[in-house]
Amino acid sequence: MTTVTAAEALVTQLESYGVEYVFGTCGHTNIALLDALGPSPIHFVIARHEQAAAHAADGYARASGKPGVLLTHVGPGMMNAVTGVATAAMDSVPLVVISGDIPSYYYGRHPHQEVNLHADADQTAIYRPFCKRAWPVQRTFDLHRTVERAFWTATSGRPGAVLVNVPMDLFSRQVEPYAPGSHPIPDSVLPGLAEDTATRIAQALLDAERPLIYFGGGLRATEAKQALLALAEHLDIPLAHSLMGKGALPDRHPLLLGMPGFWGLDSTHAHTKDADLVLALATRFAETDASSWDPAYTWNFPPSKLIQIDIDPAEIGRNYPVEIGAVADVGHSVRAIEAAVRTLRPEPLTRPGLRETIAVSRAELFDLATENGASDNFPLRPQRILADLRACLPADAILVTDVGWNKNGVAQSYDLPPEGRFITPGGASTMGFGPAAAVGVQMAQPQRTVVALIGDGGMSAQLPAVPMAVEQGLPVIFAVMNNRAHGTISDLQRSNYGRGYGCDFTGPDGKPYSPDFAAYGRSCGADGYEVTSAEELAKVLATAVERRRPAVIDIPMVNEPVPTPGHWNINDIYHGNFPDEG
Numbered sequence: 001m002t003t004v005t006a007a008e009a010l011v012t013q014l015e016s017y018g019v020e021y022v023f024g025t026c027g028h029t030n031i032a033l034l035d036a037l038g039p040s041p042i043h044f045v046i047a048r049h050e051q052a053a054a055h056a057a058d059g060y061a062r063a064s065g066k067p068g069v070l071l072t073h074v075g076p077g078m079m080n081a082v083t084g085v086a087t088a089a090m091d092s093v094p095l096v097v098i099s100g101d102i103p104s105y106y107y108g109r110h111p112h113q114e115v116n117l118h119a120d121a122d123q124t125a126i127y128r129p130f131c132k133r134a135w136p137v138q139r140t141f142d143l144h145r146t147v148e149r150a151f152w153t154a155t156s157g158r159p160g161a162v163l164v165n166v167p168m169d170l171f172s173r174q175v176e177p178y179a180p181g182s183h184p185i186p187d188s189v190l191p192g193l194a195e196d197t198a199t200r201i202a203q204a205l206l207d208a209e210r211p212l213i214y215f216g217g218g219l220r221a222t223e224a225k226q227a228l229l230a231l232a233e234h235l236d237i238p239l240a241h242s243l244m245g246k247g248a249l250p251d252r253h254p255l256l257l258g259m260p261g262f263w264g265l266d267s268t269h270a271h272t273k274d275a276d277l278v279l280a281l282a283t284r285f286a287e288t289d290a291s292s293w294d295p296a297y298t299w300n301f302p303p304s305k306l307i308q309i310d311i312d313p314a315e316i317g318r319n320y321p322v323e324i325g326a327v328a329d330v331g332h333s334v335r336a337i338e339a340a341v342r343t344l345r346p347e348p349l350t351r352p353g354l355r356e357t358i359a360v361s362r363a364e365l366f367d368l369a370t371e372n373g374a375s376d377n378f379p380l381r382p383q384r385i386l387a388d389l390r391a392c393l394p395a396d397a398i399l400v401t402d403v404g405w406n407k408n409g410v411a412q413s414y415d416l417p418p419e420g421r422f423i424t425p426g427g428a429s430t431m432g433f434g435p436a437a438a439v440g441v442q443m444a445q446p447q448r449t450v451v452a453l454i455g456d457g458g459m460s461a462q463l464p465a466v467p468m469a470v471e472q473g474l475p476v477i478f479a480v481m482n483n484r485a486h487g488t489i490s491d492l493q494r495s496n497y498g499r500g501y502g503c504d505f506t507g508p509d510g511k512p513y514s515p516d517f518a519a520y521g522r523s524c525g526a527d528g529y530e531v532t533s534a535e536e537l538a539k540v541l542a543t544a545v546e547r548r549r550p551a552v553i554d555i556p557m558v559n560e561p562v563p564t565p566g567h568w569n570i571n572d573i574y575h576g577n578f579p580d581e582g
Contacts, residue, residue, distance in 0.1 A: 006171055007033040007172065009175050010033065010143060010171075011033070013144055013178050014042060015180075016180035020066075021057075021068075021069070021443060022042055022071050023069065025047055025050055025077060027100060028100075029073050029102065029167075030073055030168070048464035048467060051081060051084045051432065051462070052084075053071075053084070054070050054084020054085050054087070054088065055087065056440035056443075059400060059436070059439065060444045061094055062440075063421075063423070066444075067094035067155055067159075069096050070084075070095060070096070070097045071100075073113075074113045074114065074115075075114060077113075078099040078123060078126070078127075081097070082126065084436075085097055085130070085131070087427070087430045088161050089161035091217065091425065091426050091427050094155045094161075095154060096150050098164050099123070099165045100167075100168050102168065103169045104167035124165045127161075127163045132161065133150070133153050133163075135162075136165045138167075140170045144183045150164050152185050152186055157188075158218075191327060191329060192336065193336045193337070198337050202337050202341040203340075204277055205337075205341065206341065208276050210271075210276045210277070211237050211279065212237065212277070212278050213228070213239050213278075213279045214239075215240075215280075215283060216245045216283025216284065217244025223331055224331030227338050231334060234338070235348075235349045238256075238257050239253070240257045240259070240268055241259055242261075243259060243261075243408075243426050244283075246410075246411045246424075251414075251417075251418075256358070260289060260298045260566065261286075261289035261291050263566065267358075267361035267362075269297060273295075273297075273298065275300075276305065277307070281309050282310055284318065292568055296567070301320040301321060302321070306320050307322065307323055307325075308325050309333045310330075311328070311329060312327070365413055369383055369386070369415070372384070380558070381558055385479075388541060394449050395418075396448055397420055398421045398449070399422050400450060400451065401433075402425075402458035403455070404455045408562045410422060410424075412562065423437065423441060433458070434452045434462075435454055436464070439469050439472065439476055443474065449475075451479055453479050454481065456515075457486045459517060465478070466520065466524045475548040475551070477553065479553045480554050483557045484514045485500065485503055485505055488562070489503045491560075496574040497574070517552050521550070527549050528552050529554065531554065541553070
């Protein structure tokens with residue numbers, strides 16, 4: 001009987017699942033699998049650092065809708081990837097991690113790079129706090145079934161990250177060739193909303209005087225977005241989105257209030273605090289979106305009543321008490337509620353003055369952003385950078401951000417075109433996400449303009465992203481908002497303690513310091529541009545978009561805090577003020 005290695009059989013299985021790319025780095029525990037990938041149509045994307053590989057796989061998954069696949073090495077390799085894998089996990093992104101491990105017959109003897117000091121080796125335990133499941137494969141016979149379970153688990157229910165840990169000797173053992181179709185991934189049928197529950201929710205919306213719909217990053221499917229708009233428009237209900245929900249609905253929709261929370265808007269909070277009923281869809285009420293859950297600022301449960309729908313039962317009532325909680329697919333739920341509403345009230349409902357009030361507040365927001373973005377001061381104000389991006393990028397451009405102004409300022413005040421997309425690390429707020437994630441996004445969307453909008457801290461944290469883009473021939477534009485500091489934290493420290501010690505980058509002479517990111521880009525084979533005047537940024541952006549090459553743009557920027565109309569309890573903590581624990 002003809003046999004192949006388990007690695008070769010695994011590659012055939014991955015091909016049968018439609019895997020296009022595997023992201024990762026090499027190591028002695030996974031080169032048998034790399035060798036099997038060589039003749040395969042699956043393309044291996046070498047990343048130079050495992051965190052970069054994880055972020056790239058994450059970005060690919062977010063932009064393609066398919067699970068990302070990450071390959072790591074034992075010990076330091078898989079530990080380097082922890083931050084990237086946890087980022088994907090916390091944002092409900094499907095990610096399958098395959099990690100090589102020490103030989104199965106050397107467990108506990110501390111062979112090279114084994115994670116073993118105070119307990120016998122178990123590197124899967126490192127991933128368990130944030131992965132949906134971590135499998136230690138102990139027999140070659142179990143490998144195919146485990147991989148099928150991994151893809152199923154990563155993509156079903158609330159998507160997330162999983163780990164398949166494989167001792168290196170198992171990859172080289174002889175097995176029968178994999179028969180495509182022998183381990184199919186089951187169709188994932190998500191739970192729907194019961195008809196009587198949909199009717200109860202529909203009646204509650206009709207009975208409410210000041211209802212509001214709040215949606216999060218779990219609202220992804222086009223059909224779900226269309227149904228939500230139809231429901232909101234039929235009942236004339238205002239809409240608010242979480243950080244992760246930015247871009248799910250058009251920024252200029254007449255019922256869209258914007259984002260609440262620490263970086264939210266007073267005009268949004270006027271509605272969230274005053275609502276007598278809130279329908280929350282696929283959102284976890286994260287701390288910054290909820291002003292540290294302080295009822296004085298954003299959400300007010302009770303007296304407001306909460307109806308919460310989420311695919312994850314752990315999120316129902318986690319942060320606020322609910323009147324109705326439903327574990328269900330958000331798309332099916334919104335369609336069911338809309339149908340029930342139209343049955344109970346076929347004619348549309350109008351709330352006099354609501355759309356006009358929202359239009360005024362949104363116009364003020366975008367007009368202020370435009371006004372601030374007109375400044376010719378140099379170094380540039382962050383608002384000017386965002387204004388030039390908005391003017392120069394194609395409408396369907398994808399902004400992949402990091403943390404700081406590029407995340408919070410964009411979510412708050414960037415007028416995202418309906419065709420555009422905003423991708424950001426919400427749950428972990430990971431500095432360094434943007435550069436490498438943008439590479440994965442560009443691989444998934446090769447025809448679109450992809451911009452990694454990042455700070456100099458985030459760019460410094462993930463320099464391997466630039467050679468990765470060059471090697472893959474990807475025209476990612478790395479736009480570095482360079483204020484020579486970890487600017488957001490520097491601002492926070494200055495506002496509370498009066499200085500930015502340990503947050504600002506300085507040279508031996510005490511003066512502000514920065515690497516030459518444009519020169520770094522050129523050294524990697526990308527185009528490199530250093531912006532030297534206010535009017536130059538728009539020209540450089542236009543050139544980078546037209547050339548369709550990897551490009552690094554170094555944009556000098558003043559350190560200016562993002563407006564924070566909401567509340568974050570950390571500011572109280574710095575001054576010794578703590579909430580009542582009683």
